[in-house]
Structure formats: structure tokens, C-alpha cells
Amino acid sequence: MKRTGAQILWESLIAEGVEVVFGYPGGSIMPAYDALLDYPNIHHVLVRHEENAAFAAGGYARASGRVGVCMVTSGPGATNTVTGLADAMLDSVPIVAITGQVGSAFVGSDAFQETDVTGVTLPVTKHNYLVKDVRELAQVMKEAFYIARSGRPGPVLVDVCKDVQFASTDFDYDAITVRLPGYQPKLRGTNQLIRQAAAYINDAKRPVILAGHGIILSSAHDELRQLAEQGHIPVSTTLLGIGSIPASHPLNLRMMGMHGEAWANQAIHEADLLIALGMRFDDRVTGNLNTYAKHAHVIHVDIDPAEINKNVLVDVGIAGDVKRVLEQIIPLIEHQARAAWFAQIAEWQQEAQSRDILGQEDDTLHVPFVLSEIQRQTDPDREAVTVVTDVGQHQMWTAQYFRQERKDGLLTSGGLGAMGFGIPTAIGASFARPDEEIWVIVGDGGFQMSIPELATIMQEQRRVKIAVMRNGFLGMVRQWQELIHGHRYSEVNISSPDLLKLAGAYGILAMRAETKEQASEIIAEARSHGGPVLMDFVVEQEVNVYPMVAPGKALNDMLRRPVNERIASGL
């Protein structure tokens, strides 16, 4: 079959099972957009800024476990996607980004809207391609999808010259075999390493499992649970590992790290064994490495060999798919009571209860209340509720207070921490989970980075519930300025337009809450409304996220919320 390059693009996408593409047209990708008219099975979502095309593709991928696709033009269109690609790179999210490029004869001549996109995106993609010959296009597309979704997933960019889109060649997608001699992700551990790991686990008196995004990416939830239950080992999760074990599971210590639960950090600090599964010892989870888990041996399982021994030196490093490796380890694990260890952890947990902001008696509206209320109200439908956050205080509070029972119910920008992530990611996720209730938790700063996408939400009739936590500050930066820079506030006051009028201008239903009662009411009302909703929560301005491990501090050296004497004394 003869096909033009433009047709090959769409037919490759269809062959890969792609149903939705997030994009924005322009000069160098016009042949592809012209051909799009002939492929009604592909739904194209016109975002309002290319950064959001990449975020939405990531949102689709995070929510579906499949490859998300975005398409943009050369030059400014392509450079606008860089933040979304960087986010996908750090969080191992499979995306294929298709960018138009100037005609192959003009490449290198500083032609109009020419940017060296493969050069620019080299460090923020798992791999990228510049296609100057139509005969290579189908092969490249097949490789791009394969690389994006296999091994440690990540973004792959395909830069397609304009003349390639016009040119024709023979096309038979099924006949193409992917042959990448340098790309063979490792899957299993050697028997010797598996036996060593099991021996460490069986000998440990104070072990902690550190569960990361890898558990979710490889669907190793059951194996994680089995390992924890069979060995009787507590589990703490990273931010992206939330959901790897249900919040209510008795062995779940919840999140570790800079804003992790105090008892989780204390347990890690005192542990004699860390079993790190599909996580990468990011500085946000370790605190100061010089003091990190001094008494612990470390077992590290990760699909990416370059993660092992990168930040902490391990005793057993197993490069492999965490699900398969756990399948190998579990049969060797013995049950241990570890009574003293669990008693110690319970004591830490007890102490922390009296510091919880939810227990404080005050009537002001704060974000933890809103989140626990959203969770309380959505709980009956929890398997059909997805929570997306932006970046800042509200993100950390979502991690702490929206207790995830679901395997993959939280979508958040972990590695890059990119403000402006929430709303476009929710748009993408809503296409992957069309029947679900998608909640976006966003600050007044991040919201104002994403306002243009309200138009996309309306145009596409996305059932997205946008909860803006309006504290009048760039909250997380304000918190650092308060606690670390001696209360010197610099450029953290942020005003907002009237959000009800703004939403009204887009035709989006909007509601405001200034008290706890109103908050509960508008959450219920928002849930009963079928279309998109914006909620303007006017929250307490200067509340801090605790615990906090200040940069450079040891993991157990946390700033805490003061003990509430009333709760502590059990009244």
C-alpha cells in the first residue's frame, strides 16, 4: 500500500491503538493535520498551549498505563512541550510526541520556525528521532512506541520533516519488526541475588519496605502486599508510590520523605534493612544522605540498572522488573513477628496523632479539611475517583490527607514538580477514564498557569472537578520563606481574578466556600453536577505543611506541628 508520510503517522497511531491525540497545529505539521480529516476514529483535542498537550498526553498515559500522544508544530510548538516531556522523563511516563520539522532540505539553515528539537529535547526524552526520509517513518513510529512503553517507560519524540509528510512510500505496519540491538531491558534477578536478598529480609529485625512508582508501573501491587504480609514488614511509599498498597492496610506507614509521615521517617531512620522497590532514593525522600538510614542494609530493586548505587550504596542491587523479582523472592520469605519493631512504630504513630491539624479545634477553613472532606464524600465511589494535583502545599496535603485506597488513584508531578501540571493532566486522564469523577486539586498559583485550558475543558465537555485552594500566596514558597529564610516574604503574594466570574466567562459552573460547612456543601453540589465545575475554596492563608525535613537535614530531624495537649491527654 502506498501512503504519504502524513497518512503513515495516523495509521501507525491507529495500529498502536491510539484513540486520542492532544495537539496544536502549525506550519510544519500541516500535512499531518490535513490528513487527520480522513481519520475520524482519532479524536484530536485542541489544547490552548503546547505545554498542556504534553501534560495531557502524560495524564492520559498515567491514567491508562498506555502510551499518550501529542502532536505539535516545529519551533515554538515543539519548544513549548519541553516541560511536559521533562515531567514525563523524571516520572517514567510513556509518551510519544510528534513534532513537525521544516523541510529536510532546510534543516540546519535557520529556516523559519526551525529549532533543533532533537537537540533541545535530548536530555528530557528517553530517546528521540529526526525523520528526513519517508521510508524510515513507519519503522521509527513502531520503535518509538516500543521504547516509550517498555522497560522503564518514558517520553520519545519523533521530529518529522514537512516534506516527509508529503512524500509517499510503501506502508505495512504489521510487517515491521523492531530490532534494537542496544535496547534490552533486564527483567529478572539472578538466583544468587534473589537468595541474598531473601536472607537479608529473613534476618532483619527492623525492616522497612520503600515502595515507589515502579510497583504501580509494573502492576506489582499484589506481590508487594504478599511480601509485606508474609514477612510481616511495614511499607512506606514515595509520593508516586501512593496507591501501591491501600492507605488502610495495617502495614502501610504511608508517605516518607520531606513531607512524609513522622513515624515513616523515624522508622526508616532506625531501620536495619531497607527494601527499596521501584524507587530511586530521590533527595526529597532521603534528606541528608550522610545521615540517611545509618544502621540499615539496603536491597534495591529497579528496572533501571543506572539507579542502583546512584544515591545510596546497596548491599544487594537487583536490576529487574519489580513484579518478576518479587515473584522470585516471595517463596523464600519467612514470617517474623518483629514485635518490638511494631511496638516502636505504634508509639511513634501515637505521638503523631496529637499533632494532626485535623484534630485542632478551630473553625477556619484549611486545605487538609477540604481534602479529607472530598475523600469522605467520594469514598463510596472510590474506585471511580481519580485525584490529580498541581504542585505546592496542596499537593503534599493531598498526599497526606486524601487516603488512597485505590491502586492508581493519584496523579501528580513527582520528579519535576511542575506547576501547571494539574489541569491539563486531568484533561488527559479524563479521556483515559471517561466514566470517572476526576478531581483536580490546585493552588491559586498553579491555577493561573492553566487558565487557558478551561476553554479546552468546556469545548471537550470534560467532567473535571477543579478545586482551587486559594490562599493568596504561592504557599509552598511562602512556607520556605517563613521557616528557612527568616520570614522574609519575597514575591509570594498572589492575587486572583474573581474565579466565579472567570469560570462564568467560560460557561463553567462555579461555587465558593469560605467556611467548613460551605466547603462540605459545595463538594456535594459539585459531585451532583454532570459537567465541569470550579470550586473556589478561600482557605486560611498561612498554614504550613508538617512534618517538614528542611533541606540538608537528617530524615528524622523534622519540623513538626506542636502537640495539641488536649488530644495528647486523651480528653
Place this chain on the structure above:
Amino acid sequence: MTLVDRSTSAKNSTHVLMALVENKPGVLTRVASLFRRRGFNIESLTVGHTENPDISRMTIAVDASKTNATMVANNLFKLVNVIDVQNVTKEPSVMRDLALIKVKANAQTLFEINQMVDIYKAKVVDICAESVIVEVTGPESKIESIVGMLKPYGILEMVRTGLVAMVRGSGYFSGLPPAENGNGDAAAIYAEN
């Protein structure tokens, strides 16, 4: 847990990695970009053809007092176009560097320079009234030694290729076994091993 030492403390600290890479545009950029991005300290990097036209071979000398060579290898391995990586520092291997050295010379010194060239089994490959070009091949230490000897005469210009390496013995490092790389009688080669 112990902190990762991003270096090794060995004094004589060059580690040598060999990498087989797909012969495709941009591969060198990917490798160079990786080194820059991760802050790896590289002493030299050479690239050249192999017996297989689709595969190029890199020899990378890492300053292991500043950079952990295993991390370099693991990260190289992550690049899709890198087929294989091997650390040959501890293997018995042949390591060679080639230098061209332009030295000031006159009728008097020429004789001495020629003597030195003989001792080092080097060659004079160009000669004119004021200078000669000396070509010398060998392990880096040998090149450094002859450079030291020639310095008093006045080195005008020098260029070195950087290290290339190959492991001694009948093992091979070619990405694909000879059966598949089109370079020889597989059966015979396997029989030998």
C-alpha cells in the same frame, strides 16, 4: 547504608571502557550530552569504525578519581543506540594512543632527535628546515615519556588520538557474534573457543 562514593580513591585512576554503538547520526552527541548532564569526568573519547559497518566503537577513558566508572557504564547502557559496554581496566588488554609531535629541529639537534625516535620505536614522518613531525604509537605512558624528552627542543604543536583498547586473547567484543556480523566463519570461530 553507606554513602555512595562517586569516585574511587585509587591514585592511578584511569578506567577504560569500550562501547559498541549503532553507527547512526547523533550517537556521539547522545554520549557527549550524557557525560555533560551527569557531570562525568572523561579523559578521552575516541570513536571509529569496526569490522561491521553498522557498528562503531568507542573507547572512553574515565578519570575514576572523580567519576565512578560503573555509573558511566550503566548510564551508557541506557542509551538506546549503545549496544554493549565493557570495563576493560582490569582485563589484560592492548591499549594504544597515537601522537603527532612537531618539534623544532636544526642540523645539530636533528641527529639527537633521530636517536630518540629510534629508541622509542617512533618515526619521523615529515622534515623541513626548521622542524620535524614525530609519529609515536604506544601506551599513554610511553607517549608521555617521549613528549618529556622532546620538550627541551621546543614542541611547536602536538595532537593525540586518545586511547583505543582491545582485550588480549581469543574472546571478542563485537556486539553480534561472528555468525551474525558477516565477518567470518562462525562455526570455525566457535570451534576455536
